[in-house]
Every structure is written in C-alpha cells, then in structure tokens.
C-alpha cells in the first residue's frame with residue numbers, strides 16, 4: 140500500500156522509479172573542453188571535471204569531480220600547491236600529453252583514460268581501457284589495468300599477507316578488540332600503496348577520507364584492480380619514482396615526515412591497564428632498577444583518572460608532582476592515556492568549557508551528540524576546528540605538562556563508543572566548513588593526535604612531546620607514533636603484528652609498535668620472550684596488557700626468562716645510536732626504520748613468499764627474521780647479491796639470494812648483518828638519560844662491497860636540531876683500502892661520545908685496518924690496527 144503510494148507520487152513528480160531502484164553506473168564520457176594550466180591540464184568532460192597536474196617530476200595529481208570543484212582540502216596534506224616543471228604539454232587530436240623529467244602522462248580523449256609511463260617508455264600504470272573512472276550513486280571508483288605479475292604492498296595497518304594481490308580492503312576506522320588475523324577494517328586509514336610489475340614500481344595515494352575500498356584483483360577479473368570511496372572526490376596522487384625509496388620519499392614529502400622523536404620514548408615502556416596507584420607504579424619502576432632491567436617509561440592507562448574524566452587525576456594520586464619526581468629521580472618518564480570522550484557531568488571543567496564554547500560534535504538539529512565510553516555518557520570534541528584543537532591542547536597544562544608529563548597516549552579515537560557505529564549524520568565544522576562524521580571519521584584520530592601534539596609542544600617550552608595514537612589517517616606521522624591496538628597473545632598475532640608494523644612503516648608512519656605479549660591473553664614465558672626479542676627491533680618498544688589478564692612485568696615468569704629479557708633490553712639500549720640514526724633518515728627522507736624487504740629488494744620474487752614475508756631490515760644493514768615461539772629452527776631468505784653474517788656469529792658467511800634453515804633458539808633470534816656494514820652502538824645503560832661509558836662502538840663487518848652510514852645524534856629532547864644543533868657524520872667502509880673513514884662533523888652539537896672504538900667482525904687475523912677521521916678538512920689516520 141505504502142509502496143504503491145510512493146510510486147504514484149514519484150510518477151506524478153516525473154521521476155523514473157525503476158531507474159532509481161536499479162541504479163546504473165555513470166562514466167566520465169568524452170572530452171568537451173580543455174585548458175592548459177600551470178603544470179597540467181583542466182578538462183571538462185561529459186559528466187565530470189578533471190585535472191591532471193604535476194606536483195614534481197615524479198608526482199602527478201589526478202582529480203575528478205562531478206561538480207565543478209570549489210574547495211580543495213585534505214586531512215593529510217598541508218600544502219596543496221603544485222610545483223612541477225613540465226617538459227611537454229601538448230593537445231593532439233586524440234590525446235593530451237604531459238611529460239616531466241621522469242614521467243610521461245597520456246590522456247586519451249574519447250573516452251577519457253589516463254596512462255602513465257616512465258621516461259624509458261615503460262608503462263607504470265594505466266586506467267582500464269573499458270572502465271577508467273566512474274560513479275555508482277555517490278561512490279566513485281577508478282579501475283586500473285592489472286598486470287599478470289603485479290604485486291601490491293602497503294595500505295597502512297591492514298591484516299593479511301605482505302602482498303595484497305587478490306584481496307579486498309576497506310577503510311573505516313573501527314575499534315576491533317582482539318581482532319581476527321584477517322579482520323578488516325581495523326583502526327586506521329592510510330590509502331597509499333605501491334604496485335610492482337615488470338621490473339617497475341609506482342605508488343598511489345587516494346586522498347579521500349570517506350569510507351573507501353581497495354580491490355587488488357580480488358573478486359574481479361584478473362585484468363583489473365580498482366579503488367574508490369562511497370562519497371567525495373576521485374583524488375589521487377601518482378608517484379612514479381623509479382625505486383620504492385623514491386616513492387616513499389615523494390609520498391612523505393606530500394603528507395609529511397616524523398619530527399625527531401624524544402629519545403626517552405625509544406627506551407622500554409612498561410604499561411598495563413589496571414595500574415591505579417602511585418605506590419604500585421613506583422614499586423614496579425624500582426623493581427626494574429633493582430633487577431637491572433633497562434627501561435625508560437611507566438605508562439598510566441585510564442585508571443589514573445577520576446572516573447575516567449580526561450584531564451583529571453583520581454584521588455589515589457593526591458600528589459602528582461611528588462609521584463612524578465619520584466619516578467624522574469630514578470630515570471623514568473610517564474606516558475598518560477587520554478580518550479576523546481568528555482564525560483557529561485555538571486561542574487566538570489572540560490565538559491562545562493566544551494558546552495559553553497560550542498566545542499562538541501552535534502546532530503543536524505543542533506543537539507550535542509552523546510555516546511557512551513569508559514566515563515559513561517560523553518560528548519566528543521570537534522577536532523576539525525582550530526579553536527577546538529587549541530582548547531584541547533591547552534587543557535594538558537595544569538593536569539599533565541605542569542606536572543612534568545611528556546608523553547600522551549591517544550586512544551578510542553576511531554572514534555569509539557559502545558555499540559560501535561556513530562550515526563553518519565553527526566556534524567563537525569561550522570558554516571561552509573561543515574561536514575558529517577562520514578568524511579571525518581577516518582581522520583578523527585589524526586586530528587586528535589594533531590591537537591595533542593601541537594598543544595603539548597606549545598606548552599612544553601621547547602621539549603619534544605611523545606604522542607601515541609590508535610586511530611589515524613595518512614600523514615599522522617607529523618604528530619604521533621601509532622600502535623596496533625588490542626592484539627591477542629598468540630604466535631600468529633605476534634607475526635601478524637610484524638607485518639602490520641612493516642606495512643604502516645612503508646605507508647609513511649615510521650614510529651610504530653605493538654603490545655608486546657598481546658593485549659588480550661596470557662602469553663607463555665616462551666611467547667613473551669620471543670615477542671620481546673622481536674620488538675627490540677621495533678621503533679616503539681612497549682609491554683602492555685588488558686586488566687583481565689595476568690600481570691606481566693618481565694620478572695614475573697621465572698628467573699631464566701628474566702635473564703633472557705635483561706639481555707634483550709640491554710641489546711636494545713646498545714643499539715640506540717643505530718635506531719636514532721635510522722629515525723634521522725625517516726625524519727629527512729621518509730625511509731622507515733623497519734623496512735619490509737620489498738623496499739630494498741623490490742624485484743626479488745622470494746621476498747613476497749609467505750614463508751619469508753615477515754622479514755625486515757632494521758635501519759641500514761640489519762635484517763631481522765621473526766620466528767614463532769614454538770619453533771627453534773626457521774627457513775630464512777637472505778636477499779640480494781651480497782653476503783650476510785649472523786649477528787651472533789662472525790664465522791659463517793651466507794650468500795645472498797638464497798634461503799637457509801637456521802637455528803632460532805629463544806635466546807638468539809635470527810638477525811643478519813649485510814657484509815660491509817657499519818653499525819654504531821653504545822654501552823649498556825639502564826635508561827636513555829643515564830650517562831654511557833662515553834665510547835661509540837663502530838661495528839664493522841668485513842665485506843667485498845663497501846657502505847656509507849649516516850651517523851646522527853642530537854640532544855634527544857628539544858627542537859634545537861632545527862637550528863643546526865646536531866652531530867652528523869658519514870661513516871664509510873672501503874673494502875679495497877680496508878678502512879673506515881669518518882667525514883667532517885656537520886652541525887654544532889657536541890657528541891656525548893668522546894671516544895670511538897672499532898669492533899671488527901669477520902676480518903680474521905691477517906689484516907691491517909685503518910680508521911681515518913676527517914678533521915678540519917684533512918684526513919688524519921688516527922688508528923692503525925694490526926690484527
């Protein structure tokens with residue numbers, strides 16, 4: 140009855156009922172007009188407006204909208220100004236062509252199809268000849284040709300295998316506790332991937348924060364892959380750099396790079412949901428010191444607050460300053476959690492301020508949105524607005540920053556509420572900037588992290604804050620580290636975690652980590668030990684568990700495990716100069732710290748095999764092969780044409796390009812070093828603030844090929860490095876002259892190391908070895924070792 144009435148009304152209104160119920164897709168159509176603009180073309184086609192613009196010689200932006208575009212905005216990119224120089228910009232009868240120094244873009248006119256090749260003329264990526272860009276309702280998609288040997292890597296925090304080929308993924312930031320090994324989506328959205336085929340590679344960043352999808356040839360014809368979003372624009376950046384490193388560099392030039400992290404945050408972090416008193420936290424910190432287990436951070440989860448009210452402390456912490464001083468006194472920093480939900484409670488400062496100043500997200504009728512999280516019924520800050528981000532940032536002053544807290548953990552920012560889905564129509568922004576949850580959700584976590592980072596940085600008098608977030612959008616690396624949320628205490632989850640971290644790192648976010656031991660569950664001593672040994676090679680090194688599970692401080696298993704963990708912690712602290720130098724690369728080029736093997740060994744088939752897909756490089760020269768705790772042997776693939784040493788043994792050389800079965804006892808994770816590498820290390824310290832023995836140990840592994848290592852150091856605490864206050868030198872190993880040379884120092888910072896010691900590996904007995912130090916432009920031989 141109701142249906143037929145609707146049909147009648149629709150008929151009267153002249154609408155076509157059957158076509159509304161059975162919608163067909165809409166194609167771009169043919170070219171109507173074209174205008175050459177700076178670094179590209181603007182096109183009007185039958186059903187859309189398109190622009191194709193060079194951002195630099197290896198980055199092309201392609202944007203298609205059904206309405207004439209008037210706003211141009213991004214949650215990931217701060218500067219949308221194109222800067223590409225074109226060599227060719229022509230308009231022929233059938234085609235438009237633009238060429239940069241590196242790329243050749245051809246736009247076929249009727250129908251519109253875009254194809255990009257490199258300067259050798261090799262095809263990198265082309266629209267599917269039959270499909271190209273199209274709409275289905277508001278969903279916009281782009282269909283691309285899929286090559287027979289094509290592989291896909293990246294897409295940020297996505298479960299599953301390293302190679303994304305044949306899979307379908309969605310971006311819709313979600314709180315998924317104890318997620319399944321193939322759960323999708325989980326917490327974050329980084330719509331950036333790299334495609335690899337026929338000895339070429341390219342990257343695509345689809346900058347659309349609405350619910351989006353990527354289908355890498357799954358469930359569709361093997362000739363096509365496609366991606367799209369349920370709303371918004373087809374707006375993507377194409378990266379045609381000839382190496383994965385160059386693609387990452389261009390992607391992070393666009394979306395930003397990590398600032399240098401606070402050194403203390405790279406130490407071991409001890410966390411647990413449930414620590415709820417200063418005495419308990421201090422006791423645990425003291426036990427680390429008594430047992431000589433190096434550590435830097437105690438983490439306060441939600442129990443430190445008064446009824447989970449953000450920017451408050453529970454009355455169990457009557458003297459926060461005293462508590463902080465006690466911890467600082469034994470070399471600990473504190474990281475505290477904050478969630479976005481502000482409890483609805485009369486008299487609670489943050490609630491009152493938020494309501495009074497109109498800072499919370501609303502329904503379209505103006506009512507404030509209410510969702511329930513830890514504190515009960517809550518309102519949620521509208522982080523899209525600058526004044527709200529400023530308010531949030533300033534709110535850390537009295538409760539946190541004035542008490543000496545320098546670490547801020549942002550959680551539940553998908554945003555999450557019990558019952559999971561917020562209504563899509565909730566509104567953010569004001570006036571012409573208004574938008575709904577649908578386009579804000581995937582960016583909400585990044586916006587919160589931005590508000591936290593910018594605010595605490597402002598308050599901290601030049602000190603670097605440490606921010607950690609669960610939800611994120613592309614570009615979050617400018618503000619925050621990210622962890623992989625509520626994982627589970629199983630071997631499979633540990634190994635999945637490695638892949639998540641490697642994929643997030645490839646996708647521009649270098650400061651990543653997972654809950655060691657698994658958030659949900661009780662790991663065996665073996666699993667915990669193995670997890671610690673793998674995570675010693677993870678930028679964020681944090682033990683965390685949920686309230687319902689056993690306490691898991693490292694000494695609670697048995698003495699043997701405590702001893703093993705001590706060794707792992709000591710090794711982490713010894714590697715700090717290497718880790719920090721690797722972060723310098725991330726800061727300046729986007730090259731991550733943990734590097735999946737396709738970054739350096741893109742065209743070696745074996746690196747994509749399931750059995751080897753978890754392996755990764757940790758900075759330059761070190762290759763880590765994760766192993767389940769239940770295995771004490773493993774098959775590893777050692778890539779490339781160079782040889783490899785095992786870190787724990789100098790006497791065996793393994794040839795690259797082959798796989799080997801190697802021992803993998805719990806006490807010796809298989810880690811390899813590339814021949815000819817130089818890796819700087821330091822003495823064991825109990826925390827990053829403790830003085831080391833003053834010697835920088837330069838480990839050198841003999842090889843037929845040389846290497847160049849950029850050693851970097853600064854004060855680890857402030858932003859003085861932006862004013863040239865750093866200590867940077869190139870350290871080169873030359874196999875022909877059997878020498879290591881140190882370039883002149885760049886920067887004005889005085890190194891904390893006053894001595895240098897060379898530690899030789901694999902040189903045998905019969906060599907003499909030289910160390911050359913370039914001082915005042917003169918190469919000086921400071922050491923001649925006869926061994």
Ligand code: GLC
Pocket residue numbers: 411412440441476550551609624625658683684685
């Ligand atoms: C969320 C976080 C977890 C935290 C818990 C309590 O589940 O992911 O790490 O411990 O909330 O705050």
